[in-house]
Amino acid sequence: MLKNCVYQIFYDDESRRALDPGFLPLxxxxxxPDWREYWPMRRFLLSNTxxxxxxxxxxxxxxxxxxxLTSGDVFVYLARQPDDVEVVIFSPFFEQNAIFLNVFEQAVHHHAGIAQALEMACRRIAPTCDMRHLVQSSEQVVYCNYIIATPRFWREWLAACEILFDIAEANSGMLGPLLNALVPYGDMQLPAKIFIIERMAxxxxxxxxxxxxxxxxxxxTLSTPDWVPHTNLLIMLDALKYAALGTGREEYVKVFDVERNLLAGTVKREREAGKELVQDVKQPNRAARRKAALGKQRK
Known part of the structure; x- marks a missing residue:
């Protein structure tokens, strides 16, 4: 059985006191701070065998x-994984996986102005990858760097990230200033490089x-309670992406696009109306909107 060495990063006395005692402090x-979690991860990987x-x-x-999740939850789940599982993902906020085609689309939605930097960084690491059409299910989506992985993965991850790190540190070419440019993160402004590095996994x-x-x-978890009544639909969206990846058939992506737009519209209307969310989606209305959307696609 593989050993699992899980570290938790702290920045000051306050964050150290908040650490889960079951993890190793880092x-x-x-x-x-301009590199957030990448800095201690990088330093550890460069300094340790x-x-x-x-x-x-x-x-x-x-x-x-x-x-x-607690450290106990994490280690119990890790113990259940076969040794040939190289990457174990603990991403939060499932709707952020399900509702977006991939992590790059999610970044463009949440961090205005990041699109060009993302495209250039993606081409630098994976020249043949088209981030606009890349399909990613929950087996590929990593947020917050919440993964436990083998050295083989971390070596490739570090090599890819260091390419972007060197460009950002030198502020070189067209990409350097874009990596260092500030983009919105909630009510803050942070360097785009943080969110781009986060998507390398x-x-x-x-x-x-x-x-x-x-x-x-x-x-x-889900990021806000208003997604809870729609959990089954979120699972369906993820399943459609699984099917698209497993078969290569474009039909699954088309249905995914229709269904996620319908769901996003439903949640938006519920938020705007300020109504109490119910446990069941009103299927007749949804079915009518789905039929209309699919009809438009066929034209």
Whole structure:
């Protein structure tokens, strides 16, 4: 059985006190906040020889808050995984996986102005990858760097990230200033490079042959309560992406696009109306909208 070495990053005394005692503390005090979690992860991987019969993880201080998982939950799940599983994913906020075609589309939606940097970075790491049409299911989607992975994965991940790191540090070419440019993150402005580096794990899982496993959907979190009544539809969207990846058939992507737009519209209307969310989606209305949307696609 593989050993699992899971670290949790802290930045100051307050974040250290908040660490889960079941994880190993990883000190990032007084370092480079402009790189967020990438800096301590990079420093660890460059400074240590990883054991080949182990998996490693580097979690942020907010892991428990975002995932509602304890170290005990993590280690129990890891113990159930066969040794040939190289990457175990604990991404939070399942709707962010399900409603978007891939992590790049999600970034463009949430971080205005990041699109050009994303495209250039993606081409630099994976020249043949078309991020606009790349399909990613929950087996490829990684948010917040919440993965536990083998040295083989981390070596490839670090090599890819270091290409972007060097460009950003030198602020070179067209890409350098774009990586260092500020983009919105909630009510803050942070360098685009943080969010682009965060998506390198997902990119590698799409273009390389790593066997991955993700936490069961019923154990994952949603970012806001208004998605809860639509959990089954979110699972369906993820399943459509699984089907598209497994068969290569474009029909699944087309249906995914229709269904996710319908669901996004439903949630938006519910938010605008300020109504209490009900447990069941009104299927007749949804069915009518689906029929109309599919009819438009056939024209």
């Amino acid at each position: 000190d990032n005090t007084g370092q480079r 990883l054991e080949e019969n182990a998996r490693y993880g580097f979690l942020s201080p907010k892991f428990g808050t975002k995932t509602k 997902s990119l590698l899982l799409s273009i390389r042959a790593f066997r991955s496993r993700t936490m069961e959907i019923e154990r994952t």
